[in-house]
Amino acid sequence: MAIETLYDKDGSLNALQGKTVAVIGYGxxxxxxxxxxxxxxxxxxxxxxxxxxxxxxxxEHGFDPKPVADAxxxxxxxxxxxxxxxxxxxxxxxxxxxxxxxxxxxxxxGFNIHFKTITPPQDVDVIxxxxxxxxxxxxxxxxxxxxxxxxxxxHQDASGKAADIAMAWAIGVGGxxxxxxxxxxxxxxETDLFGEQAVLCGGLSELIKKGFETLTEAGYPPxxxxxxxxxxxxxxxDLIVRGGLNYMRYxxxxxxxxxxxxxxxxxxTDDTKKAMQQVLKDIQDGKFANRFREDYQDGFKWFKDxxxxxxxxxxxxxxxxxxxMMPWIKPVDVDKL
Ligand SMILES: NC(=O)C1=CN([C@@H]2O[C@H](COP(=O)(O)OP(=O)(O)OC[C@H]3O[C@@H](n4cnc5c(N)ncnc54)[C@H](OP(=O)(O)O)[C@@H]3O)[C@@H](O)[C@H]2O)C=CC1
Ligand SMILES: CC(=O)[C@](C)(O)C(=O)O
Ligand SMILES: [Mg+2]
Ligand SMILES: [Mg+2]
Numbered sequence: 001m002a003i004e005t006l007y008d009k010d011g012s013l014n015a016l017q018g019k020t021v022a023v024i025g026y027g028x029x030x031x032x033x034x035x036x037x038x039x040x041x042x043x044x045x046x047x048x049x050x051x052x053x054x055x056x057x058x059x060e061h062g063f064d065p066k067p068v069a070d071a072x073x074x075x076x077x078x079x080x081x082x083x084x085x086x087x088x089x090x091x092x093x094x095x096x097x098x099x100x101x102x103x104x105x106x107x108x109x110g111f112n113i114h115f116k117t118i119t120p121p122q123d124v125d126v127i128x129x130x131x132x133x134x135x136x137x138x139x140x141x142x143x144x145x146x147x148x149x150x151x152x153x154x155h156q157d158a159s160g161k162a163a164d165i166a167m168a169w170a171i172g173v174g175g176x177x178x179x180x181x182x183x184x185x186x187x188x189x190e191t192d193l194f195g196e197q198a199v200l201c202g203g204l205s206e207l208i209k210k211g212f213e214t215l216t217e218a219g220y221p222p223x224x225x226x227x228x229x230x231x232x233x234x235x236x237x238d239l240i241v242r243g244g245l246n247y248m249r250y251x252x253x254x255x256x257x258x259x260x261x262x263x264x265x266x267x268x269t270d271d272t273k274k275a276m277q278q279v280l281k282d283i284q285d286g287k288f289a290n291r292f293r294e295d296y297q298d299g300f301k302w303f304k305d306x307x308x309x310x311x312x313x314x315x316x317x318x319x320x321x322x323x324x325m326m327p328w329i330k331p332v333d334v335d336k337l
Pocket of ligand 4: 109192193198
């Protein structure tokens with residue numbers, strides 16, 4: 001079913017003029033929304049712990065990070081860019097008590113509204129602008145004159161202006177340059193969880209790790225394996241981003257294209273698609289959300305164990321060494337962030 005796609009010409013920043021927007025959480029998404037909106041002429045304040053790396057970065061970027069409750073008291077529009085697992089408790093403690101009629105509660109992912117772990121009062125607007133890209137690229141694309149496509153949704157329209165405010169927000173962060181899709185909190189939440197688990201992050205990480213392990217366990221050098229199954233991915237993805245699978249296949253050799261069709265379905269099989277359908281079902285029925293919350297209540301023990309194991313995967317070690325030899329890609333050592 002076709003979806004309405006909007007661009008800069010379909011809206012304006014007017015609905016945010018004269019308003020104070022508080023970005024709550026200066027992390028991956030928050031630092032981008034705060035700076036992009038400020039660059040777009042919006043009055044932005046930031047809430048974050050001053051002493052953390054993100055708090056210090058906010059100060060470096062010219063903001064004065066405030067405690068959450070203080071920022072809420074000074075704002076007309078709130079943009080919650082806190083971790084999904086943190087939002088419910090912080091909402092109860094610092095946000096809900098300071099909400100006043102006519103305020104706007106904005107999210108960048110529908111998780112807590114969709115799974116009803118946050119239920120706002122009826123007299124505020126509840127909107128979402130969810131970029132279809134990592135927060136750091138929301139900033140870098142904006143800086144280079146582009147923009148990351150965004151999903152836009154209105155969950156509650158107490159003011160009658162919720163859609164205009166959401167559009168001004170989406171335009172202000174650069175979404176109107178590449179496309180703003182009008183959707184619902186439910187569809188954004190379920191498709192985003194599915195995409196990040198089955199394809200973008202979960203599926204892709206396992207493909208890289210198992211491809212690397214297959215080659216190195218067969219005796220090929222780790223450097224060769226890294227370049228083959230990890231580094232070259234961006235070059236392939238860039239072709240797909242510019243011209244779809246067809247352009248990627250146009251650009252690669254006949255040998256590779258033949259192998260693409262010949263072997264692809266053996267790796268990502270019909271059983272893989274059945275597993276994807278089960279993943280989607282577990283998302284839709286809340287099973288994943290419950291698992292995520294349970295582990296959070298348990299101090300994210302399982303999550304931290306997984307993170308530690310993969311942090312030390314051999315592909316990460318050899319990759320760090322090889323990336324350090326390529327200064328033009330601006331290599332990042334996550335251990336130094
Ligand atoms: N990461 C991404 O690319 C995307 C994220 N989203 C959504 O954006 C939202 C934010 O995610 P993301 O940007 O990844 O989050 P991050 O983990 O990158 O940043 C979270 C920020 O919240 C702050 N924070 C955490 N706890 C508290 C607290 N108790 N009091 C004050 N500040 C706190 C952190 O500050 P401190 O540094 O002090 O801990 C940090 O600056 C989520 O809803 C996510 O689903 C949507 C699309 C993509
Ligand atoms: C970057 C993004 O879109 C994700 C994967 O959904 C996220 O970080 O939550
Ligand atoms: Mg996403
Ligand atoms: Mg996500």
